[in-house]
């Protein structure tokens with residue numbers, strides 16, 4: 001069938017009909033809200049390069065979690081901004097650390113919210129790398145030990161899921177094994193499986209104070225030019241016991257999301273990262289793009305590419321917009 005029998009515009013003219021044939025829809029349940037937790041009381045310090053995002057002390061974080069929950073968002077992803085740092089990041093495994101205390105407080109005060117923790121050493125090492133540095137290099141196998149200890153410590157605090165973001169080889173297996181020996185066989189792992197060495201993480205590193213003090217992360221994070229390699233990363237993580245696999249960043253990597261989803265048919269998360277967020281905010285503040293429309297178009301595209309869930313700093317504002325649409 002071709003024109004004039006076929007006219008694709010027929011289903012576009014009526015807005016209700018148009019929404020009935022919409023193939024991809026967003027729901028607040030699709031979103032995971034990242035939160036930065038810091039020491040102190042009543043603290044909410046705006047992150048300059050991420051308008052609308054703040055570093056929160058535990059009490060403020062609990063309040064924000066309550067709001068996020070009321071908006072219908074399913075989960076939060078916690079990043080700890082630790083006052084303590086050491087050479088190997090071992091202090092990230094302190095049962096009384098910032099993330100562990102935040103998890104306990106949220107679980108005690110907010111019902112029906114999935115609490116996920118980022119498991120990585122970069123927020124806890126003096127040099128800001130994701131692992132232990134031996135002779136000037138990030139040592140893979142030594143890092144596995146501290147990561148596994150950190151994951152078990154988060155499990156003890158009552159977290160619902162751990163998300164290792166370090167990109168060491170074998171870390172999902174090491175964490176899975178340590179969780180099992182500590183009795184946490186049922187704790188899901190969402191692995192940052194295909195995480196690229198990306199310039200889009202800039203604002204996050206300001207927010208978390210985790211920029212590497214020397215070199216960069218290219219020896220462990222992926223080259224942005226590769227997708228076959230992403231599939232290998234994902235396959236290994238699934239074999240090692242990951243329950244959800246993540247592609248990060250999202251926007252420049254929609255093809256990777258698509259390939260991972262089609263190849264493995266397992267739950268896929270996409271991380272709409274800090275730099276992607278900051279670009280939208282900056283352009284919108286200048287009046288160069290329409291904020292809400294651009295935001296929803298981006299989130300819809302990420303879901304259309306194959307993501308089952310989206311980690312995004314836009315979570316709350318997008319949920320509010322979606323709620324308005326339903327009225």
Ligand code: PBG
Pocket residue numbers: 118120122130165166200201202203204205217272273274275
């Ligand atoms: C920690 C980590 C990073 C992000 C999430 N976990 C930074 C990095 O790898 O340098 C980035 C998130 C974002 O940019 O929003 N390893």
